[in-house]
Amino acid sequence: MTTSGTLAVRKLRPSDLARLSTVGLRTRKLRAALSALGIAIGVAAIVAVLGLSSSASANLNNEISALGTNLLVVQNGQTITGGSAELPKTARAMIARIVAVTHVEQTGSVSGDVYRNSLIPSIDTNDLSIDAASLGLLRTVGTSIAQGRYLNAATANEPVAVLGAAAAQRLGIDRVYSGERIWADNTWLYVAGILNPAVLAPDIDSSVLVGFPAAEHYLSFDGHPFTIYVRAQNSHVNQVDNLLAATANPENPSEVNVSQPSAALVAQADAQSTFDDLFLGLGAVALLVGAIGVANIMIISVLERRSEIGLRRALGATRGHIRVQFLAEAILLALIGGAAGVGAGALSTALYASTKHEPVVIPVIAWGGGVGAAIVIGAVAGLWPALRAARMSPTQALWSM
């Protein structure tokens, strides 16, 4: 007797397998939805964490690259005795002689407070400072004028002020008009313009800027620079950094502080990603719990569907047919959860990023990994129940109810 040919086992068609894998989900919708929810929460947490941090760091990187990483800031430090040191008046000119330096601008600290008008009590200083500023400052620190005009060669000699972004807000000035004045140390200063925020030089934001000659003439400024902003060629930032202290104050190089503001932003971006690990860990725990939920549901499903399994065996299903049906169902269940989780994670990322005006970045590893992890989880969680279903004796499944 020959058995080949007449008794060939047929594989399930992909369309039939797809239909079979949905049987349990269609007949027990609520339960399927709840167990998929576990996976969805885990995947959503991971996608959102990766998406949010990617969006935030993309935003920071955009800012950093727009502002440039070649800005160096020279400030006077402290003397050995603890007093405030002074940068020599020649510091700017000396720094400008370094070949790799492209721009040098400076500000000087003017003593005194500034008020909206002469009637404001002198105690309401608003924590504002008056700074003398050189004329090319804006381009060097990477900010721009929001309203009105910046200082020029003419207005630098006159009692004219330009307000930093925060300074304008605290003084209650949101637009610039002709003849507008503020009160500084018994002198009226005419407001010429308002600046945008200076991310790399936040000191400027709370400053009222006047020209060096005007500061010396009207505000009894001593002419010593307080901060010098240096732009170096990108390839020589470190070399310039090393030269700056000795160049700015050859007599006492140790009394000079040199810093690179963009380094702080990069550190900020790094600090955010360490925070991510915590949330990724939480997402992984949620995924694990979701996986246990899927495994649990599948085991219950196999027990409940004994008669279906027995019937299918009687209709000619092999153990392999039963195994692949339940495995496909578990994977489908997890995949639905994973897809929902990716959707929810992406949506929350998009909402959050758009409220913060950040670019929406959902890395491939987040959504691809989310879907991939869901498939793996479904396969792992469904394997044991599927094997159990396939091992079930058809006679017991059908007749022992």
Place this chain on the structure above:
Amino acid sequence: MSAETTRPAPCGVADEHLPAQNAADRPVLEVGHVTKVYPSQPPVTALRDVSFTVATGELVAIVGPSGSGKTTLLHLMGTLDRPSSGRVRITGLDVARLSDRELAAMRATQIGFVFQQFFLAEHQTVLDNVADGLLYAGVPQTERRARALDALGLVGLAARPHARPTQLSGGQRQRVAIARALVGSPAIVLADEPTGNLDQAAGQAILGLLKELHHRGVTIVVISHDRDIAARMDRRIEMLDGRIVYDSADDASRSPLPVLEDRPSHEDSRP
């Protein structure tokens, strides 16, 4: 027995899918000296040296009280289990020499099951329930449905292919289950207490349907504890304590139930 079928019937003696037709005299089912022992503590011997054959087109009732071994016999005839010793042949193929996968293919193509509890999928239409009888035989879905419609015609339900099983009466559900058993043009249909969950009238109608299918040439074995049902079948095999105590094919002239009548107590027999 008539070979006249008004449609390309999914079953019947004229069907080309029945390998049993290759040898006209070859029985569809051969059970030879079959013993089944369940390895429990102590071991339970469910069948002892059972032998009979079922020829193509026969309508056979296997009747006996609970514990007589008829369900075990059904498992063996349906290739859902293997005998401890002895031989089961379906369409000439020895079950002992087939792998699990080949036995599954055997069930998919050669054996139709009808159960007491119907076992219909409530989320599917009647048509798809019947079509699932061909799911594991490698038939594409459109053809499965076409053949399912033919099978529904055989059981008198061609008008309601899109109903859900929950919308049907018990008798109609069992007709759907019978259609599912027939859709693959099996060599043999095994019906386990097909009227067990039905009221008297519906049960009679199902028996009438089985007889009608028998007249169309379908080979049917009915398992039942009900001797009234058995009495309506052409051939009766009576079982007790794992043995065949009477086979009407052996001696048609003997009076029915000679052994059973000698025994005063049967848990399932009627008063």
